[in-house]
Amino acid sequence: MPAPTVAARALASARDERRTLERFTATEPDLDEAWGLAVQDLDRAARLAAGERVTGAKLGLTSAPKQQTMGVHQPIVGFLTDAMAEGAFDVDALAQPRIEPEVAFVLAVDLGGPVADVRDVVASVCVALEVLDSRWTGYRFGLADVLADNTSAAGYLLGAPAPLPDDLRGREARWYVDGELRSTTTPAAILGDPLAALAHLATHLGRRGEVLPAGSVVLAGAMTDAVPLLPGTSVRVEVDGLEPLAWTRPAAG
Template sequence: MFEVIDIAARLDNAARHAKATPQLEQPLTLEDAYRVQAASLGRRYQRGENRVGIKMGFTSRAKMAQMGIDEMIWGRLTDQMLVEDGGSIDFAAYVHPRVEPEIAFLLKAPLAGRVTPAAALAAVGGVAAALEVIDSRYENFKFSLTDVIADNSSSSGFVVGPWSDPALDLSNLGMILEIDGEARQIGSSAAILGNPIRSLVAAARLAEGAGEPLKAGDVVMAGGATAAEHLSPGNHIRLVVQALGRVEFRVRP
């Protein structure tokens, strides 16, 4: 337990001060990695941050196969990670910042345990185009699967566009990620498990399993629809999603 607390403090300090830390010396089990994540976020809660949802990772079947796993990973979102649509982030506040195009869900009702896609959709109050800022706190961007999980699954920031009707068909929406007006990634929401609602179904099960069931008002980031793009000082990031509109932010030097 003391080792978990020590690693949690180390990763929390790395994120808080944007100072890279070496890859973990000892391999963790998946269970211990999530214990470290929970303890690290617990330190944030003690400083006044509040959990406002969760993010999903490895929501691509190909990525899961590449990593040799059959389960997605997840991390916590806090109110201090939220970036206003059209706002900006400070480049110096991150170690290795990258951005991914995503779909976000806003819950209007609690959602816990093993649920059907229809039940998950019934709990959704809105859906939106979203951007996630991911940031590994490990030196040289070198880490294992459990290292990533311990590091809050690289979750660092998120930007959500205007909320739309959740009745929209999300299975195959075109997505264009632009940096400084240039299209860098072109993809589809179908890359998120074939339909992002499946990611929400998994989120309900995993969050309850951790003793933190999803509740009304929570935001769930469904996972990256394309590869992540590096961020640099001065960048203007914009995502345009078919039927959902756009979301954007800037990177301050």
């Protein structure tokens, strides 16, 4: 079994050199969630030592179809930093970028464990876009691999904040790619309710003795599949009652 320190160095090197790796679990199938999180913790510590600042957390694989597609059968949690925020990340430095439509929350209070009603911890909600970049060739990974790679987190963009509505789940959501409607869905695609993703995060933090401070961003998960983010690709996400968000990757050259 590779030591978490060795794995963390290999992942950081691959990221810096804009290349991908074959997943660790291909040769070490017994690697587990605890091992993956240990590698992720080392990555976070290295980023903080380099001057980055944690700005929030993200949930991944929050829909059953996505879990089946990726072969990982539970939601996963990673971290966000200011180097991943809009205007800070460099999409041209990514190896195999993809982008997906999400719902995001901003925390009103510190979150460090389960709460009676997760609505009480939400300051605002908005649509969001998450840019992914897996270290694993072709996005083929197991649970330990994707956790070690900080759940493929590479960048995020947030729409205009709004008060949390009484029921976000059933609002129609639309996903446009290059001006064409790619998918019509609802936020209920995220664990049946995006607030369930926030509850999952609260449990995760409590189990690990961690606290996410007020003002942090939480990406609740994707409402539909990610698409390749090629030069010139334009995307737009809409959820009824929230301000839409559009973004275009600059064309090459």
